[in-house]
Amino acid sequence: MTSRLAEQLRSMPSRRNPPYRPVQLLSDAEREELARKLGDASNYDLTLLRTLVAAAPENVELKKALVSGIVSAEFAGIDAFSRKVCEWQDWPVPWELILAMARQTWDEVRHAQLGVGLLESYGGHVGEYPDTLAGAPPSEASQAAARVAARGGEAAEEPMRDPLISLSVTNVALEGAALELFRGMSELGRRIGDRLMEHCYDYNWADEVTHTTIGDYWVKQLCEGKPEEEARALRAHAMFEAVRARLSGEQSEEIRRFFEEEMERGTTALSGPPTSEAG
Amino acid sequence: MAVRIVAEACINCGWCRRVCPTETIRYFTTGRRLHRVEPAGCIDCDRCVAVCPEHCIVPDPEYVHDPAELEAAKAKARAWAARQRARREALRRRAAQVLALASRRPLSEEVPHA
Numbered sequence: 001m002t003s004r005l006a007e008q009l010r011s012m013p014s015r016r017n018p019p020y021r022p023v024q025l026l027s028d029a030e031r032e033e034l035a036r037k038l039g040d041a042s043n044y045d046l047t048l049l050r051t052l053v054a055a056a057p058e059n060v061e062l063k064k065a066l067v068s069g070i071v072s073a074e075f076a077g078i079d080a081f082s083r084k085v086c087e088w089q090d091w092p093v094p095w096e097l098i099l100a101m102a103r104q105t106w107d108e109v110r111h112a113q114l115g116v117g118l119l120e121s122y123g124g125h126v127g128e129y130p131d132t133l134a135g136a137p138p139s140e141a142s143q144a145a146a147r148v149a150a151r152g153g154e155a156a157e158e159p160m161r162d163p164l165i166s167l168s169v170t171n172v173a174l175e176g177a178a179l180e181l182f183r184g185m186s187e188l189g190r191r192i193g194d195r196l197m198e199h200c201y202d203y204n205w206a207d208e209v210t211h212t213t214i215g216d217y218w219v220k221q222l223c224e225g226k227p228e229e230e231a232r233a234l235r236a237h238a239m240f241e242a243v244r245a246r247l248s249g250e251q252s253e254e255i256r257r258f259f260e261e262e263m264e265r266g267t268t269a270l271s272g273p274p275t276s277e278a279g
Numbered sequence: 280m281a282v283r284i285v286a287e288a289c290i291n292c293g294w295c296r297r298v299c300p301t302e303t304i305r306y307f308t309t310g311r312r313l314h315r316v317e318p319a320g321c322i323d324c325d326r327c328v329a330v331c332p333e334h335c336i337v338p339d340p341e342y343v344h345d346p347a348e349l350e351a352a353k354a355k356a357r358a359w360a361a362r363q364r365a366r367r368e369a370l371r372r373r374a375a376q377v378l379a380l381a382s383r384r385p386l387s388e389e390v391p392h393a
Contacts, residue, residue, distance in 0.1 A: 038377075039377050039380050039381055040377070043377055047370065048370065048373060048374060048377075051370050051371060051373075051374040052374045052377060052378065055371075055374050055375070055378060056378055056381075059381075172290075172291055172292070173293075175292075176290075176291065176292035176293050176294065177293070177297075179292055179294055179330075179332060180294060180297070180330075183330075209290070209292075209332045209333075212290050212291075212292045212332075213290045216290045216291045216292075216312075219312065220312070223312070230311065230312055233312060234307060234311075234312055237307075237312075238307045241293075241307075252296075252302055253302050254296075254302060254305060254306070254307055254308055255307060257307075257308055258307035258308050261308065
């Protein structure tokens with residue numbers, strides 16, 4: 001049973017003023033514009049930009065690009081978590097979980113405000129650089145994780161709407177990984193003497209710890225006494241990290257082993273026990 | 280000596296696992312949503328302790344390494360460190376190239392920091 005509001009939301013695209021301009025969908029002219037600003041469109045990469053800002057802290061254009069990429073993800077956060085507040089009311093989850101998502105939406109709004117303030121301090125504005133996450137389909141990692149973890153029913157059709165998968169992938173895996181980004185940004189600010197950057201991302205970092213804690217707490221609650229559900233949450237997390245690792249070229253031995261074991265479990269399950277009809 | 284994770288306080292952010300130079304912090308293969316240190320691979324470098332946001336990684340003084348297993352773990356850590364250095368160097372080289380090009384053609388117009 002899906003409420004009318006949730007139904008309506010599904011067909012509503014994400015909107016922002018200025019409108020989203022996903023980096024994956026830029027026109028040739030927009031790519032040229034990006035190349036003019038950063039030397040090459042492929043330089044619009046958060047890891048590279050952090051290194052560039054560290055090497056040339058006086059270059060404001062690089063700072064604007066770096067902060068724009070992160071602010072974009074904060075807008076995506078507002079969109080994603082506010083949708084969960086509405087959509088999860090159709091799932092058999094405690095109301096306290098919905099409230100936790102409402103609180104997190106508010107946190108994402110504050111992060112976006114902080115990021116916009118920082119961006120404006122460099123003379124930049126939202127929309128000047130393309131969006132890294134917002135307005136685009138969920139990342140390849142999130143989608144793949146959700147597909148693998150889904151098992152039957154509505155969850156299989158739209159797995160990221162399943163609270164267990166969504167919490168495991170977004171709150172625990174993604175926000176857990178974001179801790180490194182925010183700590184790195186805060187340290188970068190300290191290193192280059194940019195106190196606003198240092199404090200802005202230190203604040204964000206602390207909130208991400210809370211978000212990861214919220215996610216982990218609720219995954220534990222939803223899995224309590226249900227080993228199959230726990231395995232499903234773990235599988236979603238593993239898939240997310242596997243795809244991320246593939247993109248970064250750093251695959252861990254453990255992830256490799258996990259999927260080998262999964263394959264063995266699948267093979268065993270498919271071969272199944274001998275049936276009485278067989279003889 | 281090694282370290283261990285206090286499971287009750289751990290939020291499974293995985294930061295410790297990602298910075299471990301010997302990949303001895305397990306999560307996906309523990310069968311549960313629990314981070315656990317395999318002490319045999321721990322070289323007591325404390326990288327995990329430094330990043331843990333919950334401060335829930337503590338010394339495990341009771342664990343005594345076999346010298347051979349400790350040496351194997353250290354060799355793994357050295358290889359990991361070499362890979363990390365190479366990655367950082369590659370990134371710095373690319374950044375230097377971008378900035379060198381930019382010095383010939385400025386990266387957009389400079390705007391004074393407000």
